[in-house]
Amino acid sequence: MAGGPYTAKVMDHFMNPRNVGEIENADGVGEVGNPACGDMMRLYLKVEEGKIVDAKFRTFGCGAAIASSSMLTEMIKGKTLEEARAITNQQVAEALDGLPPVKIHCSVMAEQAVKAALDDYVKKNPG
């Protein structure tokens, strides 16, 4: 079901977001955005042998922010850290069959969240 300005895929991920929640003792946590700007995302990663084996998120924000968060977690699960770091906001937006121009920043937030969570992982696991 398409909803207003959004594609059916965005609405699906908004209505039935995948991987909402948090991971206890996560290997990497990334928090980006600011509720003052209208959206904020916190991403939790579980890493085993250089691969992301689980990802969960909590997001405060609009439909596009929640859908981008949900899609991102689907995209990074099973990926190596290098592969996850290479994911771009365009890839997230494309996976959602597109976002309205004013909402591109929501996919940027998703890209930044995974980079922040990976940075956190590197900090916790030096060398």
Add this chain to the structure above:
Amino acid sequence: MARIFFDHISTSPLDPRVFEAMRPYFLEVYGNPSSHIHDQGQAALKAVDAARAEVASLLNAGPGEIVFTSGATESNNLAVKGAAEAAGRKGGHIVVSDVEHFSVLNALIPLRNRGVEVTTVPVDSDGKVDPGDVAGAIRSDTMLVSVMQANSEIGTIQPVAEIGRIARERGVLFHTDATASAGHIPLDVRTIGADLVTLSAHNFYGPKGAGALFVREGVALVSQIDGGFQERGFRAGTENVPGIVGMGAAAGIAKREMGEWDFRLRRLGKRLWEGIAASVDHLHFTGHPSDRLPGHVSFWVEYAEGESLLLFLNVNGIMAASGSACSSNLRGHDEEDLVASPVLRAIGVPSDICTGSITFSLGKGNTEAEVDEVVSVLPGIVKRLWEMSPTYLDYQKQKAQGGA
């Protein structure tokens, strides 16, 4: 699934009686009122004049004081720019409130560029203007005071009669934008002491594309559209005859039925207000608790974002509005086009949580059963968003620590 329309501040459904009144003016009477020598033009002119009398009657104005326009945006532009330009002096000064519509605030931009100075008077936390602030803001070179009768987003009704009296005493023109209020609450231009009043037909069950500006007899305005001599020279262009006829019919119906609508809508509004106050935590009502539009309930919810609330409401068949940045201009070009409501900022809602604002605005067609449906659905939607929200999670953890 039933569809519940609780967004009457954006527009109202056309009253079928209004549609019937308009119908002959598409196919049968298609004349141009300016060509009134022949029968077609004469019939169109008569219809426009009859509509003018009905709109005038709604405001206790004279028919010669109504200028038909394309809507409230044009009326506000004509009032603000037209009055400033007619004052005919260099510079000059205008007083407006902090919660005016963009069609007033943005009409001031070209005036500022020409040297007009503007004082914006604040509103209190209920969204009300203090008439004393207006009195204090008026200067010797003030040309115009513009304060709306009621705010569509938070419902607050302004003390326009007092503001009008102050403006009159000081010899300053007074404009009130009655877009949200006309046809819903009494509006007597003599009591208010208004010189200029903006009306929009589609906000009181009339058609879109039809509006009016009350221009008190003797008030000078510079026309904002160059062309012929329609509307006493205030507004060039062939009249939108079906729209004007519809506006007249809607004004007539509103005048006769306003009391009944008001009674019903205040009861429904109270039921909605009490219902959601009892069922949703972290909810803050906005606007004045009693001096507000009938059937208007506005609030914001902590830890939930406005657009997400609207999307979930819509999926549940409920159509409402939000002043949240994220839902402000989805057809814009980039995120610069997303702007949080200045009204929420003006009443002091903290910007980090003002995003969760909702306005439910009821109309004459809404029912008690619809109110009950909204009251039963809203708490679940809010809870779903809270469960996804990192800010709500943090709040709960803090609360748990505080309690331990």
